[in-house]
Amino acid sequence: MFSNLRKYAAACLVAAGGLLLTCLSSWNVRQELQTSHFKEFEWAAGDRIQSVRAVAEQGLDALLEIRGLFYAAQGIDEKEFLLFTDSVLKRHSYIEALLWAPLLNSSRQPLPTTAPGTRSVRGTDSAAASTAPIEQLRLPVLLSAARKAPLATPGVDLNATGELAELFRRARASGKVAVSGRMRLERPGEKAAHVIYAALPVYAPGQPRRVAAAEPADPLGFVIGVYDIEELVHVAISLLEPRGVEVLVRDASAEGEAQFLHFYASRLEPRAVAAASGLLPEADEEQPRMVVTIPVGDRQWTVTCVATHTFRSAEAFTKAHWSVLVGGLVCTALLGLYLVRSRRELDNRIHLTQTIYEREELFRQLAETVDVVFWAISPDAARLEYIGPAFRKIAGAEARLDDPAAAVLFDVFAPDDRARLVDAISQLRREGGHFSTVLPLAGGDHALRWLRVCGFPVCEPGVELVRIVGFLEDITEHKLAEDALRDSEARLRTLFNHSPDLIFTVDGEANILLSNRPWPHPAGAAGEKRSPLILPPEVRPGYLQRLRHVFASGRIEHLQYRSSGDTWWEVRMVPISSATTVKAAMVVISDITENRKLQWQAIRSSRLASLGVLSAGIAHEINNPNHAILANAGLLARIWNDALPILDEYEQDQGDFLLAGLGFAQARQTITRGMNDIAENAKRIQKIVDNLKHLGKQDRGHMDELADIGRILHAVATLLDARIRKCTDCFALDLPDSLPMVRGNVQQLEQVFINVIVNALESLPDRSRAVRVSARANPAEGRLIVEVVDQGKGIPEDVMAQLGEPFFTTKAESGGTGLGLSISSSIVDKHGGMLRLEPNPELGTTVSVDLPIAREE
Known part of the structure; x- marks a missing residue:
């Protein structure tokens, strides 16, 4: 029993000492709270009074900003006024409206000054001041900007209200901002609000504020602001931390109940309201308070701050914290000493035993599993x-x-x-x-x-x-x-090193990181291997541009170029990505000379196929007229010339006679006109034959010719004349007088336009549908665009997606090969252009051939 008492004696001592020290510390803290409570309240109340004053001054300063705008601008219209006041309303949520009212005499004429908002303030001459009382003058609203519904429609006379007339009289007399008392503002469909009006006179530049010592000068007008009292006080107080302080704002310049402006209940006690007479609630009569008078325009407001029962003081432990701290430390030390002495050995034994058991169990699990x-x-x-x-x-x-x-x-x-x-x-x-x-x-x-x-x-x-x-x-x-990976890497290295293509990887700066061939050029200035040095100088800018695009977009790019000896090369750039970032790019340079030759063969075969398609229509134009022209044109001309003198002599002797039922004079004109038609047919046939010879010429694949697109389109239209007349009565070739030149291959471009126009003609369901070929230049972008618009059957969406694929055709039964659009698209792409097919909004299809304009050298 005695040992148990000794065991708990320390615990009893700790409890007694802790209780005594806690009581003493609590009493001390309470005393300090009572002395610092009022001081803390003074600080909080002062912050709220200064905030109300600052917000009120900022609201009145908005009128000075508008007057400054009038003085600075040459002329203010309604749009400029609304633009400026909109920013003011956004910055000051308690401003309900901003108005501009010019000062007019009884005859509805402005006083002899120029009013802002009508025209210009700057540069007008000041006139003699009017001596008429303010009550005899008019103040119609000219410009108005409101937060919600307009408070006053244009033309409303603000001077007609007694309270506002007094406001304008004081503003006119002082030349400064004048503020009204509390006024009720009715809003349709909304709760009525209580506002104050503020008026600031605006004078012409250089006009004195007073003409004589006792006579005020008439201003051009007044800038009027309407302020929501409740929102003004709410904005001012909401900037501060809730502390349990109520604010009562009264107008000391008014009398009686008109003095009450607004009562702001603390956010900690939002249900508190002021008395009907504008006094503080009865519950706050015995609470600490502070009353300060502040100027608002030409009026004096009194701001009363009262501490509520929930007022919070942040200085509660300013002087007593040392007592609380010392007492807590003593209690903690005594209690800790007791716990350490009683539990140290037991805890050590338990912890040691548990640690040994856990480690043995962990080692056993590791060793066995x-x-x-x-x-x-x-x-x-x-x-x-x-x-x-x-x-x-x-x-x-x-x-x-x-x-x-x-x-x-x-x-x-x-x-x-x-x-x-x-x-x-x-x-x-x-x-x-x-x-x-x-x-x-x-x-x-x-x-x-x-x-x-x-x-x-x-x-x-x-x-x-x-x-x-x-x-x-x-x-x-x-x-x-590891062995298999090593063997696989060796085989891959062998394939990599013996590839006929030049393969290397580059970083974002185009430096070579790894290559399957020895570096053929000297290193750069800093020792790096610059990959553009492998390519000809004229190819390097395009290579670097596409390489940057690979790193930016993560998509494969390629380009082709021709070196000396008519050898063609293709450079293919493939991104090497890690997650979403392109770390490097693999560049493969391949010899595609044989592929280019095969492609040229395919293009020529397609050209010959196009000629085969046209042969049926051209055969009639060549065989029949050409036989008649070649066999009979010269003979008929000689016969007619030899017979004409004899016929003239016969007519003189015998008089008029008939030839084929026609009088000699009429027959002479008819035969002469027929001779001319024969000559024109001969020229037409010769032109067609020449175009066919040009189309069948050997294409060397040169891409450096200057091509006149207008001449090419005229030649194609002439070549397809028979097919055009067979398919449509409405073919239009709409070309400007001159078009810029395009650098490329003339024969290949002819092939493109033949394929596109033939496809457009074959899509027409009847001869009444039209085909229109037009061209325009866009010098700003350096492009030339040729459009072939048809009113054909259109292209279904599922067919549109496959039109560029080789050997895909919807005309297999009529002999289509499916290579026309594929080859045309390839030719346009080699020329640096783009071939697009788009359905028309109503019917038919538009084919656009976009080509780069040749640069002047």
Whole structure:
């Protein structure tokens, strides 16, 4: 019993001392609260009074800003006024409206000054001041900007209201801002608000504020502001932290109940309201308060701040915190001493026991569940202290794990490998550190079973080495995978190095990181290998531009160029990405000369196919007229010329006679006109034949010719004349007088326009539908655009997506090959242009050929 009392004596002492110190500290803190409460309230009340004053002054300053605008601008219209006042209304949420009212005399004429808002303020001459009383003058609203619905419509006379007339009289007399008392503002469909009006006179530049000592000068007008009292006070107080302070704002310049402006209830007691007479609530009569008078325009407001029952003081522990701190520390120290003395030994024993158990359990789980074999031997490597049960998977089920001889660990390896392990352990004993070696398992295929053996020294203070520990790990799969990866990398390296293409990787600066060929050019100034040096100088800008696009967009880019000896090369740039970032790019430069030749052959075959399509229509134009012209044109002309004198003489002797039912005079004109028609047909046939010869010429593939698109389109239209007349009665070739030149291959461009126009003609369901070919230049963008618009059947969406694919055709039954648009698109692409097909809004299709304009050299 006596020992138990002694055991709890310290606890009783701690409780008694802590209770006594807590009581003393609480009493001290209470005293300090009472003395600092009012001081804290003075600070909070002062902040609210100053905030109300600052917000009120900022609201009145808005009128000065508008007057400054009138003085600074040459002329203010309604748009400029609304633009300026809109920013003012956004900055001051308590301003309901801003008005401009010019001062007019009784005859509705402005006083002899120029009013802002009508025209100009600056540059007008000041006139003699009017001596008429303000009540005899008019103040119609000219400009108005309101937050919600307009408060006053244009033309409303603000001077007609008695309270506002008094306001304008005071503003006119003082030349400064005048403020009205509290006024009620009715809003349709909304709760009525209480506002104050403020008026600021605006004078003409250079006009004196007073003409004589006792006579005020008439201003041009007044800038009027309407302020929501409740919103003004709310904006001012809401800037501050809620502290439990109520604010009563009264107008000291007014009398009676008109003095009350607004009562702001604390956000901590939002249900408090002022008395009907504008006095503070009865619950606040005994609370601390502060009353300050502030100027608002030409009026005086009194702001009364009252501390509510929820007023919070932040200075409660300014002087008493040391007592509380010392008392808490003493109590904590006494209680901690008791707990440490009573629980130290017990906790240490429990913690030590639990730690040992957890570590033993963790080691047992590791040793029994993982495939790694843990082992430990004595410092002299003669005794095996521990080896994991997973060793049986390596050495076999007959392995004796309880044998203390170290030979159990060494005998699984061949003699030579065993010697390597012994040497590694001997070196560890001499030099410290650790070792790691890979050895094959004895008695089996070395390529199938490989073990990694690692060893680490264990030292204790005062003893160099107490044991050697380590682990065995079967790495057969890793070894085989590593060998396979090495072989695969060697094969890939062989393919990479022996590729006929030049392959290299570049970074974002176009420096070569890896290449399958020796670097053919000297290094750059900083030792880097610049990949553009591989290409001809004229190709390098385009290569660098496309390479930057690969790094920016992550898409494959390519370009083609021709070197000396008519050899064509293709440069293909493929991004190498990591997650969403392009780290590098692989560049492949291939010799595509044979592909280009095959492509030229395909283009020529397509041209010949187009000629075959046209042959049926052209055959009639060539055979029949040409036979008639060649066989009979010259003969008929000679016969007619020889017979004409004889016929003239016969007419003179015998009079008029008939030829084929026609009088001689009429027959003479008819035959002459027929001779001319024969000549014109001969010229037409010759032109068609010439165009066909030009179309069948050998295409050398040169891309540096200057092509006149207008001449090409006229030639194509002439060549397709028979097909055009067969398919439509409404063909239009709308070309300007001159078009800029395009650099490329003239024959290939002719092929493109033949294919496009033939497709447009074949899409027409009847001859009444039209085909229109037009061209326009866009010098600003350096492009020339040719459009072929038809009123045909249109192209379905599923067909539109496949039109560019080779051998895709919807005219297989009529002999279509599906190569026309594919080859045309390829030709336009080689010219640096673009071929687009778009359905028309009503019917038909528009084919656009966009080509770059040739630059002047």
